[in-house]
Amino acid sequence: MNRLHICDTTLRDGEQAPGVAFSTKEKAEIAIMLDLAGVEQAEIGIPAMGEAECRSIARIAALGLQMKLMTWNRAVFSDIDAAESTGVDWAHISVPVSAVQMKAKLGMTPVQVTELIRKSVDYGLCKGLTVSVGFEDASRADDLFLEQLANQLYRDGIRRFRYADTLSVHHPDAIAARIGRLVSRVPQGVELEIHCHNDYGLALANTLAALQAGAVWASTTVSGLGERAGNTALEEVVMSWRDLYKGTCSVRPELLNPLAALVSKASNRVIPEGKPIVGDMVFAHESGIHINGLLKERSAYQALDPTELGTDHSFVLGKHSGRSAVQYMLEQEGIKAGPDEIKFLLERLRLVGEDPKWVIYSKDLKHWLEHYPAELSN
Template identity: 45%
Template sequence: MLDPVSERPRPPSAGRAVFLNDTTLRDGEQAPGVAFSRKEKLALAEALVAAGVPEIEAGTPAMGDEEIETLRSIASLKLPARIAAWCRMSENDLMAAVTAGLSAVNLSIPASDTQLAGKLGRDRAWALETVERVVGLARSLGLSVAVGCEDASRADPDFLCRLARAAQKAGAFRLRLADTLGVLDPFSTHALVRRVAVASDLELEFHAHDDLGLATANTLAAVMGGARHASVTVTGLGERAGNAPLEEVAIALRQTARLECGIDPGALRALALQVSAAAGRALPRAKAIVGEDVFTHESGIHVSGLLKDRSTYEALSPQVLGRDHLVVIGKHSGLAAIQMALADQGVQVDAERGRAVLERVRAFATRTKGVVPPAILREFYEDAFREAALRRRPARPVGA
């Protein structure tokens, strides 16, 4: 919501400032080749809520009986979160959601002329009438209704404002602006969200796609523009290049904007690993926030600085995420790291021998394209120790 005088986002209320709507079970499952079983969806729903997610977009009831039964099973868990179904803006999809026993729906309709005409052969007048009719029906059935504007990023902003007013009049509580094709940048995202926020009293949600690698940045820009709901998936799992990653949005909001969304940072890596396992997709080692290597250091300059003062190379404390820094030995290690790693094995090494070990480390790392295991590092030290001892041994007299 925007302040009507300043047209800036109003200060967040106490507690949760931004609400994350996780759509891993819906949009995440639309990633190529991903198919969650019912058991996996139930476990993931429980894990999402345990991590602090307040709303889950759990599936698409129009897919058929199997999906409806899965949604019904999730609803039966009675989790302390809003469980919603994604539906097209149609009576048939709406009634499928009712059959699934859910109390909330996201009703989606194309907002751009390109999609209205090209996909449905319809126009703006039809869209406005359909929103009023289907949202009104959903409200009469006792459902909480969010309206999704598909392809909002390519829609006429004035028409988006008209859709927002129609949705609000029919009883919707929220409007989703979807960057369906991932065409926005942070500046255009901020401008679009702010434009609609000024024209409507509806709560706004932003749904980003990562085709240009900007999903997280665009989501933060949307929040700065007035959105108080963000659509995310764990690890960014989703169609094409994926969606805005839950873990990135949650931590970036906290670090850069000092906004809380109620997510437990310590639960994020385990949650990411659980989703990756269910999706059959390995978690990239360098994945922001949750990757194995994001607090791992090899560079000699970085390690030396961290050993003296963590603030030199630490902006995000790994302890916040229940993790810690890890120093590995490799081609770019320096003397300080070699001495520390050997000290961890109970060995004190002087600078001369440390540099001899370092030469072996760099040759090994270049040859193997990997880091040096502790046991190999110890062998390098022992080799250097023996060589130094041989150099100190006096030469035997000739003829002795």
């Protein structure tokens, strides 16, 4: 229960974010970094998109990475043929399971969808592929239909299922109840993967709730890249599961920042400064109370140790800074200042911190002190 397995879909679902398209070279670089970071499995593309996509997938397959690779496919024989041609031996087959999607997308009844996915699974298995099945829009599917379908596919040889909150309509209590029920009504050998979208900002919370309820795989993307509001962020679920749920995971925290930077560059998506785990300013402190506490004891105002992520705390100055912060920043510049000078600097900080709203660094304090006598006399 405490072991978290990651199936990262940055190269598939992440690339479906509007305006994002990775080159073959970028895909290979991201795959290599995911592998180095300890990700166990990656979903690396959609073979049915054509020859260029198949070549990109085949190039990744030829890298000899340690992590398992999978392709995403519809329940269509030609999709599975294309998947086989890439050299990737794991085919994930996705099928709509909610009444609205079965009717709107396929024009089928639940009985017909069951027949369709069973035939597709059999076709893939007969080709020697490892097959997993994705339940698209599972969050709006009928409970009994999901259970019956999963049990039938288990009898057909499937051991891994992806429960997709495709439209992000679950909240943590609801997804925990759904996953708990499903896990309790399928054979013990079933491995359930949770795939959440983030339209309401609940992808991480929903993923953690599903894992606690019995799912063992988390579907993620680096920095949450993906359609609409994105997916569950790899770095957030890895660190939350380890620190808050006391679980284990093979992903290496020190490579989360370089991985996020690589995907940011390839996707041309800027990482927000306040992005949890990998944002530039998430370990920066301005408040005088916080800095004073951190200088005395690092754990006073930071539960997450930034050194594990290859970074460290940083102090900046602004209108909320206090005497300890100013004195510390001056010491970093080798400057000794008396009480009157520090008072002068604090008053200056209160003014410039509001307009033009900038972050103040030690070099600014040094510059102000150089003009201190003249300004004081005024």
